[in-house]
Structures are given as structure tokens and as C-alpha cells.
Amino acid sequence: MIEHADHTPRFGALIIGDELLTGRRRDRHMEAVIERLDARGLELAWARLIGDDPQLLTRTLGETFAGGDIVFSFGGIGATPDDRTRQCCAEAVGRPLERHPEAEAAMREQFGAETTEQRLRMVEFPAGAWMIPNPVNRVAGFSWGDHHFVPGFPRMAWPMVEWVLDTHYAHLQAPGRTLQRAVRVPGAREGAMIPLLERFTAAYPDLRISCLPGGGRERGFEVELGVRGPAPRATEALEALTRELEAAGYGWEPVADATPGAGNGPTP
DSSP states (O other): OOBOTTSOBOEEEEEEOHHHHTTSSOOOHHHHHHHHHHTTTOOEEEEEEEOSOHHHHHHHHHHHHHHTOEEEEESOOSSSTTOOHHHHHHHHHTOOEEEOHHHHHHHHHHHGGGOOHHHHGGGEEETTOEEEOOTTTOOOEEEETTEEEEOSOHHHHHHHHHHHHHHHSGGGOOTTSEEEEEEEEETOOHHHHHHHHHHHHHHOTTSEEEEEEEEETTTEEEEEEEEEEEHHHHHHHHHHHHHHHHHTTOOOEEOSOOSTTOOOOOOO
């Protein structure tokens, strides 16, 4: 796990499955992991959507292991031939697959006489991995280092992600630490905002300053200006930003709370 400039590790997501790339299924995991991180004062730094190709998956895992980030991987840990994440992880870390005793015991308690050899493949993890309990059907996921592998089924995956966060990374959590606020500026065009944005990016290097253009010729142009970062600084920057907008002759209006997973109240 590598800590970055603000001493907080980066979080990433691997979302795996050919069905996502062919359009047979739509991804729901990225939004879910963003919400669960945000509720704990954390944020997602990157996400990759990849298919079930074993060479690509092994190469991708090799890259993400080398990156030192905390990674949640969704999908591909079942028992069918197209589920290759366990095998590719083992190859990426240079360890053999072996049956995990605790995960096997949980499976046998769940399925009894119906614990088949096919099912037992799902508790073959890279040697040295530890299990992530599955509250739905007790078929465990697994962790290797700071990579955490959960099923593709949302009702299983999301509580497993929460368990990992609250069990292994509680010390990183600070709910409310990060704030995202935005204002809408009717009549403004993106190009006209560039000098203002450049000044604020230089003045607040610890924040993320954003500009989203909207509107059009028919209903008029507008932009949405946003700030994200530590709560006191984000509030300070937004107040300074709106003062400069007013001084330049622009009106503005608050955007409903822009923090993911937050309520819909107006920006204070």
C-alpha cells in the first residue's frame, strides 16, 4: 500500500467480464464503490473495465499489484470456464492455487452434501491469500495484499466491499473529510472561465477544480464550476470563487449537494 501526497492511499476498481464489454450487462459496481468510499471520507482514483481474456487479466493484475494501490476486483471468481480471475491472480503473484481451509469449511456448512468438486473450485485461492466472508451464500471471496476479489453479483459484492473497508482500512476513514461543492453559472461559456480556473487551480493545489459546460444555443450556455477536497478548504475556495464570479458580473446558483451519496440539500 503506497500513500500519496495527502498520506491517503489511492483506491482503484477492476470490473471484469466480457458481458460488460458486449453490452449484455451494465456495470453497477463503480457507482457503488464510489458511494461506499465517499461515506468513509475516501475516494476512487481509477477504474478499469476489462474482459475475461486471461492474458490481458494477468497483465493488468501485474500492473495493479506493482502500483501499490488498494484495489477492489469485481467478477470472475466463480467455477465456470470463463471465470479466470483466481487463476490470473495466482499467476500474477507467482503462487499456486490451493484450497483455503476456512473458505472450504464455510462452503461445506452452507451446502452440506451438495458441496461438489465444481463448487470447491471457488475456494481455491492463491497460496497465502485470506478470505472475505460472503454474507449471502457463504462462498468466500479473497484478498491478496491490498487487492480484494469479490463476486460480480452486486448483492454479494457490495457488503463484502464494506466488510473489507471496515475491517482492514478503518484507520483511513474520516467521514466528512472530503467535500464536493458546485455552482451553476448561467450565461457563461467554458472558454471564458479558463483564466479564473487557472488562478484557482494555482491558488488551491490541494483541491480539484472542475468545469462542466452545459446548455446550448437554444436554452443558453452555462457552466458548472466545482471544487472537491478537504471540507474547510473546499468551502473557502467556493466562497472565493463565487465572489470573483460576482465581481466579473456573473450570477450563480448552488447545485444540489455534489458529494456522491449525499442528500439533496442546497449548497450552504
